[in-house]
Structure formats: C-alpha cells, structure tokens
Amino acid sequence: MPEGDSIRRVANKLLPLVGQTIERATTQGLFRDLVGRTILKVAAHGKHLTIDLDNQTEIHVHQGMNGRFRSLTRANGEAMLAKTSPGRASLVIATATNLYLWLTCPTVEITPRRAPRHGMSTHKLGPDVLAGDFDSRQGAERAAEHPTRRIADVLLDQRVVAGLGNIWKTESLFMCRIDPRTLVAAIPVHALAQIYETARELMQASVDSNMRDLAAYSRTSKPCPRCGALIIAYQLGDPPRWTWSCPHCQPFAVG
Ligand SMILES: [Zn+2]
Numbered sequence: 001m002p003e004g005d006s007i008r009r010v011a012n013k014l015l016p017l018v019g020q021t022i023e024r025a026t027t028q029g030l031f032r033d034l035v036g037r038t039i040l041k042v043a044a045h046g047k048h049l050t051i052d053l054d055n056q057t058e059i060h061v062h063q064g065m066n067g068r069f070r071s072l073t074r075a076n077g078e079a080m081l082a083k084t085s086p087g088r089a090s091l092v093i094a095t096a097t098n099l100y101l102w103l104t105c106p107t108v109e110i111t112p113r114r115a116p117r118h119g120m121s122t123h124k125l126g127p128d129v130l131a132g133d134f135d136s137r138q139g140a141e142r143a144a145e146h147p148t149r150r151i152a153d154v155l156l157d158q159r160v161v162a163g164l165g166n167i168w169k170t171e172s173l174f175m176c177r178i179d180p181r182t183l184v185a186a187i188p189v190h191a192l193a194q195i196y197e198t199a200r201e202l203m204q205a206s207v208d209s210n211m212r213d214l215a216a217y218s219r220t221s222k223p224c225p226r227c228g229a230l231i232i233a234y235q236l237g238d239p240p241r242w243t244w245s246c247p248h249c250q251p252f253a254v255g
Contacts, residue, residue, distance in 0.1 A: 002047060002063040002064075002067060002165070003047065003163065003164065003165035003166075003167055003168055003203070004044070004046055004047060004128065004129055004130050004162065004163025004164065004165070004168075004203055005130065005163075005168070005203040005204075005206040005207050005212075006063075007044040007046070007047050007048070007049050007063070007163075008044045008130050008203075008207045009207055009210065010044070010049055010069045011042050011043060011044040011049060012207070013069075013071045014042040014049075014051070014071070014100065015042060016098075017039045017042060017051075017093070017095065017098070017100070018039055018040065018041060018042060019038065019039065020038070020039055020095045020096075020098075021036060021037070021038050021039075021095065021096075022034050022035060022036065022037045022038075022039070022053075022093055022094070022095065023035065023094050023095055023096060024092070024093075024094040025091075025092065025093050025094070026086075026089065026091075026092045027090060027091050027092075027108050027110070028086055028087055028089060028090060029086025029087070029089060030086075032110060034053065034057070034110070037053045037054055037055055037057070038053065038054040039051060039052070039053060039054075040052045040053060040054055044128070044130070045125060045128045045131075045162060046125050046126075046128050046129075046158055046162025046163040047062060047063070047158065047162065047163065047165070048060065048061070048062050048125070048162075049061045049062075049063075051093075052113065056112055056113050057110060057111070057112060057113065058110075058111055058112070058113045059091070059093075059108070059109070059110050060107065060108070060109040060110075060111065061090075061091060061102055061105055061107065061108050062105065062106060062107035063102070063105050063106075064104075064105060064106035064107065066104050067090065067102060067103065067104055067105035067106065068102070068103040068104065068105075069100070069101070069102050069103075070100070070101040070102075070103070071098065071100055072098065072099045072100070072101065073097065073098060073099070074094060074095070074096070074097055074098055074099050076099070077092075077094065077098070077099020077100075077101060078094075078099060080099075080101065081099070081101065084101075084103070088103050088104050089101060089102075089103060090102045090103060090104060090105040090108050091105065091108045124159055125158050125159060125162040126139070126142055126157075126158065126159050126160045126161040126162050127139060127142075127161060127162065128161075128162045128163050129161050129162065129163035129164060129196060129199055129200050129203065130163055130200065130203055130204065130207070134196075134200060136193040136194075136196040136197040136200065137189075137193045139160070139161045139192070139193065139196040140189045140190070140192035140193035140195075140196060141189065142160045142161060143155075143160055143161070143184055143192045143196075144184060144189055144192060145160075146160065146184050147183065147184050147185035148183060148184070148185065149183070149184055150180065150181055150182065150183060150184070150236060150237075151173065151178060151180060151181075151182050151183070151184055151187060151192075151195070152169055152173065152180035152181065152236050152237065152241075152243055153236065153237045153238075154184055155168075155169040155172070155173070155195070155199070156169055156237065156241070161196060163199075163203065164199050164203075166217070166241050166242070166243075167212070167214065167217050168199045168202060168203055169199075169243075170216050170217040170243060170244050170245075171199075171202055171214060171215060171216060171217055172195050172196075172198040172199035172202060173195065173245065173250065174215050174216040174244075174245060174246065174249070174250065175198045175202070175215070176191065176194055176195050176198055177249050177250050178191065178195065178250060179245055179250045179251060179252040179253070180236060180243045180245055180250075181236065181252055182252070182253070186253070216231055216244045216245060216246065217244055218242075218244065219231045219244060220232070220233040220244065221233075224246040224248065224249060226246065226249050227246065227248045227249055229246050229247055229248035229249070230247075231244050231245070231246055232244065232245060232246075232247055
C-alpha cells in the first residue's frame with residue numbers, strides 16, 4: 001500500500017509540473033475540462049496528493065491499497081495508455097512533453113478549493129509525519145489520547161498522525177523495541193514521540209534514497225537483524241493487518 005513516503009516521492013516527481021499547462025486531462029477515459037489550466041502547486045499530506053490549478057480548482061488523489069503512479073514522456077505515456085483499459089486509468093494529466101498516469105486509484109476528485117470533500121478529506125487528517133514542521137511530541141500527545149487502543153492501530157490511524165502505513169508502523173516499532181500489541185497507555189509519551197521521530201527518519205530516508213531497507217516487515221520466520229530470533233507474524237486491527245515483530249527485542253507484556 002502506498003504510504004506517506006511513496007506519496008511524497010510522487011509529489012517530488014510531479015514538481016516539474018508546477019508552472020506547466022495541461023494539454024489533456026482524463027479520469028477513467030473521460031475528458032475533463034482542465035485544458036489550458038496551469039498547475040500552481042503539488043503537495044502531499046499523509047497518503048493524500050493534491051494538485052492546485054489556477055482556476056481555484058484542486059485535484060485530489062488517494063491511491064488506496066492498489067493505486068499506482070507513472071511519470072512518463074509524452075510519447076511513452078501515450079503508448080502505455082493505448083494498452084490500458086480506460087477504466088483502470090484513474091487520472092491522466094498530459095503536458096506538451098510529459099504524461100502522468102494514475103492507475104486503479106479509488107479516489108480522484110476534481111473540486112473547487114475549499115469546497116467540502118467527500119470521504120476521507122485532508123482536513124480530518126492529523127499532522128503529516130513528513131511535513132517540515134512536524135512535531136513528534138505533538139504527535140505523541142495526540143496518540144496518548146487513545147490509551148485503550150493498541151499502538152499498532154493508533155499508528156495507522158490517519159486522524160492521529162497522517163502518513164504511516166503498515167510498513168512504517170512495523171519498522172518504527174521494531175526500531176524502538178516496542179511490541180505492536182502494546183496498549184498506548186503502557187507507553188510513556190517520550191517513547192511515543194520516539195516512535196514518530198523514528199518513523200519520520202525512516203520514511204525521509206526512503207524518500208531520499210528511493211529505497212526501502214526493511215528489518216521486520218514481511219520477514220516472517222527470518223532472523224531478526226539485531227538478535228537472530230525468528231520474526232513472528234500475526235494479524236492486528238479492524239480490518240486485520242499483518243504485523244511483524246521480534247519476540248526477543250520487542251517483548252510483549254500482557255496486561
Ligand atoms: Zn530481535
């Protein structure tokens with residue numbers, strides 16, 4: 001699933017788009033009335049991407065579980081598009097030189113800026129863990145408002161802090177040696193802040209290097225890189241999500 005770092009990478013790839021004029025825009029093969037519009041700003045907030053246009057309009061994309069993004073030259077993009085069924089091409093933005101293609105994204109909205117949005121709108125999201133002004137202490141205080149929930153579930157709750165998904169939930173808890181099943185009430189606020197700080201550092205490194213170096217995620221029965229114990233996997237949350245931890249480095253205190 002695309003997490004905050006992936007969306008930040010998409011936003012970075014779209015930066016050359018700022019100041020460019022849209023020659024064609026379609027959603028699921030339908031032409032949208034955006035020809036000639038200039039792109040003013042591209043921004044990522046958590047897992048949401050917004051593209052501001054010069055007519056007080058905003059394009060909002062959420063890639064969901066299976067959404068994909070491609071940045072292509074115009075010629076390569078047109079060739080790829082010709083082989084793609086229109087229903088899968090959630091959003092296409094073509095400029096004179098480039099073509100940007102979003103595939104199988106559940107949410108693509110073109111709305112007036114400031115208009116109330118449907119579904120999971122960005123104004124209901126918590127602070128973005130990758131934002132320049134993100135304050136991990138403030139994130140920790142927001143998490144601490146959910147003492148009876150498991151830390152793994154609170155880290156995925158985009159209303160608390162936006163941007164973390166299953167990968168960085170798993171990895172930041174591993175780095176901080178906290179069992180994902182631990183109740184928030186059992187974790188001191190400074191340790192909660194440390195989790196968010198760690199997630200932010202890991203995700204920023206992922207944005208910068210375009211690589212993910214994972215220690216626990218999806219490593220069922222493989223040796224822990226720290227102690228050699230075998231990584232365990234189980235499901236947590238509603239809906240259930242696979243979660244990984246080291247039974248030795250991240251001991252689970254029942255209570
Ligand atoms: Zn270990």
